[in-house]
Amino acid sequence: MTVEMPDPVPLDMPPGEPAAVDDLVRDVTGAAYWLAVLADQLSGPAASAPAWLGADAVAAATQLARVAAITRGSADAVRATAGRLSTHGALLRDTRREVTALREEQDEDFRVAWQRLGQSEDLRLAVLTGSSAWVGVVAELEAAESRRRRRHALVLEELADDAAATVRELADAGRLVGATGRTGDGGRVLAYLAAELPGWGHPELAGRGRALADAMMGESLTPEERAALASDSASLAGNPVFATALVRGLGEVGVGLLLQLLGQDPDGPDNPLAGVLASALGAATPGPSAHDGVAAVLGATYVRADERIGAAATAAGMAAVLLAGAGSAGLRPATAGEWARQLLVREHVQKMPAGTVPVAWPSEAADPVAVAVQFVARSGDPEAAAALLGDERVWEALLVRFWGDGGTALGDLVAEAGRESGPAGDRAVRLGLETIGAGLVEGDPADWTVDRDVVAAVSPALGDAVAAHVDLAANALGAVASDDGASDGVASDGVASGGGGGEASGDLLKGLGYLTVDRQAAAAVEGALSEWAGMQSHDLAGSSRAHPLPAVAVPAAYLAVQEYGQRLNHALDGFELQEEAENKERLWNWTAGWVLEVVSYVPVKPVAVAADVLGAYGPLFLDMDGTFEQLPDRGLRHDADMAGANALAALPPDLTARADAVRAQAEASYRRTAGWLGDPVAPTSPEKDWVGATLDLLTGGMADMGIDELRDRAEREGAHGRFGGLLPGRR
Template sequence: MTAVLPPQVELPDPPGDPGVLAAARDDLAGAGFALGVAAAHLQGPAARAAEWLGADASAAALQTGTAAAVVQTLHDAVTSAVVAVDAHHDELVAARARLSVLRADQEADAADAQTRLAALVDPAAQVSSVVDPPGVAAVLDGFDAAEADRAAEHAALLGSVAEHAASTTAVLAGALAGVGGGGDHGGPTASAAVTLHLAVVLPGHGTSVLLDLGWEAARALTAPGTAAEVVAAADRYAPVLADPVVAAAAVVALGRSGLTQLLTQVGASGADGATDPLAGVLARTLGAAGAAGDRVPGAAPVLDGVLDPDDPSGDPDVVALGMGAVLAAPGAGADLAARWVRRLLHREAAQGSSSVDRTTGTGPDPVAVGPGVLTAAGRSDTAAGVLSDPPTWDALLGRTWPDGAADLVDLVELAGRSGAAAEDVVAAALTAAGADLLPGSARVLTVDPGTWAAVAPALTRVAVDHPAPLVAGLGSPGAPGSAALLSGAALLVSTEERRGLVATAVERAAAGTDTSAAVTGALVALEDHARWLAWLLPTVVARHDAAGRKADYDLLVTLPVLLVRGPWGQALQAGAGLLAPVLHADGSVARPAPAPVPTGPGGVAARLDTTPGAALEPAVLADALQAHDEVAAALALPVPLAPTPTVAPELALPDRTDGRPGRPVLPGHPGVGAPGPR
């Protein structure tokens, strides 16, 4: 038989604590009252500085008006919050009260049904009977129907409370947004956001509040936890870290060790910057920190000291990858890129290879990211500042670029639009390019041919628009640094097209001056040197490449064959010797063309004698010849030679301990004691 009541339906209270809501309502009401009093004072006589006159009175009135507006906004926000919380409190209390009634009815109905069932069923016959006595079904059906009604009403009550909670949350979020809280519904970051808002809008609220927020964010970012927890903390504090003072304070609080910790996490993740949330927050934070200026001293040394260029371990390379990801993220800005590109290049030059090559990371090449960020910013003065020193150019020109140096070319073009600062760019680039080509230098060709081929046309255009460094170098070849600059200029004009463009710009700049003839004579010597370099460099590089191919062939073929004894060994050795020329692995190169013959004094006279039938003044020619000889001496030009067949200069092997293995080494110039055209 089935004369047993089913389990009672669960009727739990909805989530929420009326006591907590009442306490929050009362606290908000107290705050609202205080704000109302403050608003009344700010609108009354106490808000007017009756004894102040002129600008002081105007400033006081402005600050009072600003404070009154802020207080009124806060009062309105708190008032709306009080109404919303109070309404939700009443909704929750009413639902809990109704559910108490339903539970009491449920207990009473259960007790009544048990009593009625006991009266209908004979316990002695209950064991043997298979049919419920009459009336039992009616009792059970009545109880089930009442339970169904209670369950439906319970569900409706919980749904109503949940709907009201959602609307209350929306009201509170709106009130919070009006005072700087954004979309956060509470917690420490919402409090920080409101504090930031008030610190910004309230007159005299103080930088100290912003500094405290920065330190709070730094503690959250470096607290012990997993990588996901660090990312979550960064996401929470991202809104307040957009403020320059808060961002700079966070950088100072992080210090070199804290910032290194975060950059290491980004670099180890292989992030590309565009999708990594931590890289994005760091980019916006470090970018904003630069705008703080002198208000937060100490941020710049942290940014500068985050990468150790001389540490031989791989740890700084992981940091460098993190720096690249941060630069690639939106918000990093030109100032951070300019600061970090120099540091990254310094480390690359010190270690002899890029950070990407020294690690197993999959992030972007940090150096390659910089020019694109700087170009996208469109600030020609910043671009020129980055490109205004020879060591930077030495590193830029001595590496290969994943994009074929396209971003670097754009950066050079941008720097060329910086006015007078572009002259420093021209001087630095030419000095770096020419330093390796001077007598007495290490003569290791550090300029990458592919990079130079990409950059030289853009650099030529900048030099044509800003020829002053070339004019100065040609006019004073003995001045410190002039020889390297002129040597780089010769490399720049080693093609006929670029030579014509630069010569026209230089002569136009010097036209009408007392030094115009001297500049022309010096220019002839520079062009002679450029033609000689155009002949020499391909020959040297060809010899270097041939020596490299022969070394590889000897290692892989010749030496193993020598280990084979007997007739088979002799046959293999003979075959290896015959195969080497076929594979261009015997170290030989094609006979070069004859070396160009310098035009010398005759070329100077011909360049000056541009007016048929006009006599060339001896003094003018003498000045031009003297300038020609000075440039020739500075660059150690070869003496005039007869146009006879020549062979390439002897090739010295590179010093493989200089960190740049495999670079071709240029021999000395002829006429200064080194092998040359003969």
């Protein structure tokens, strides 16, 4: 066997130059010295402002004390850092010296090995035959190389550990002034010092914010350059002073332009610009002026309902900023709500999605509206959620659109708005009920302005919201349950009117009725109304069937509303079945029916007859004749007797003597409400017309075929044959 000399083990030098570390140590030591000198001076007479008086003197003294404390702490930290760097520099020098020694030792061992090999009488024969002398030389060299590899690895590992410890100590030293040991510490230190020393820091930060705004608007900037500018300022964007100056500098036009650029950027939410905008728009502080630049930017309309060009990119940019600011340093919920409103109103007007995003963006950014709604829903700000839902156009857009999450975000938004206890919460809940009531009507589903599946998804949350604003429902129910309310109309806030607001109240109660199809929502509202009724007066004095006691009338009216919802649900099912049947009939008429009609005119009689038969009976057998079958209404049933029984069950013991009067009022309230709402009726399917199809076939194609047969026979027998007089038009 042959024996080969091993290759030398690589003995790389560690990175870094001891001389460079020595220079750094001298610089750091000098900085520590001057910091210590400054700290001593600030602790002496310079620590006061003798010529200043009052609040200015206090502020100046405070600033000087903070500077002294920061300087003193920095001097100690920098001094310790210099010592640590010096230790690391010494170890680096020792390590390089040891590696150099290992290299020299390696060279010497290989020189000796080749020298011993050269002493063989026949070198080539020793290598080819693997003589014992040659094998021994190689074995000794390999053992030495193995030892050197281990020693080299150990010294480099020791140096690496020391370097990591030095980095940690440097990072710890920087924490004194807000550093973290990560990229971007320059901005963090500036922000920290600006907060500690506002007299110097505020003008500095404001100047940098304005400078960034000017730089961002540079026409010659590439997307990469703009992203780099944003990245450099990311740690400052959340500072109110910097953010205010940046937002005012950008203005409405600048922010709109950046949103549009972001909406076309392949990085989208991951672009540092998105994070800077999110932080700045959230941290910027509006001023007291009515024309304040920050307020103008936060309340500006960036996506107009009638705008087509550019709006989609701006909508995508909004989604990028919202996703980048989904953490604690993002937009204000009110700003996100205003953006969501703009997107939804545009969808409502344009009848199309508000915007599309680049395909490279993450899937959660695909729907800008869903991103905005989810942001507001998760913000924990009921006021912002209620403000968003205080626009009827928003409700219509929300309840008719497709939701990729099945409506979960919308339900969360409604639940958040329901927690707003003031008038804004009342308005949001009322508009939700009115939108459902007006959008789901008996008739062609094409006329419905809301989607039943979306309503079903949001019903539990909306039911809880109605329960939280139970006065809204109770007032509307109580008004319609009395003679005055049922005859004159009920205003949209649920109080009796002179007939002017009846339509709005009708939509509210009809929407409430359909809402109760969801039994979870129905139970929530029922529980709240029961509690409300229990807190009302039960004194029957002055009440009557025409003017029932609210504690009696409202639960009875709610029962009638639930009855309406059950019947409406069945009726809407029927109209959907009717539409499906009509669509299938239309499909037949414009496809197979039309083809068979054409084929029935071909001169080949068997083919024409077959086409007539298929055309007559095909739609009947395939259920494409416009007929449909709806199962019986198996929804819950409520009636006046149940209303009376419920009223008696809730009657306090001391009023059992007036049970008949209470029952009568409850039953009257139920009937009055039911009559006012009406009784939804499902459409009736036409019957399958087998007889009509047969008659059409016999009087149509079959009859024509018989006449043609008679004419052919007459022509064969002559015009005056026995069939001549039977031909049409013959005399």
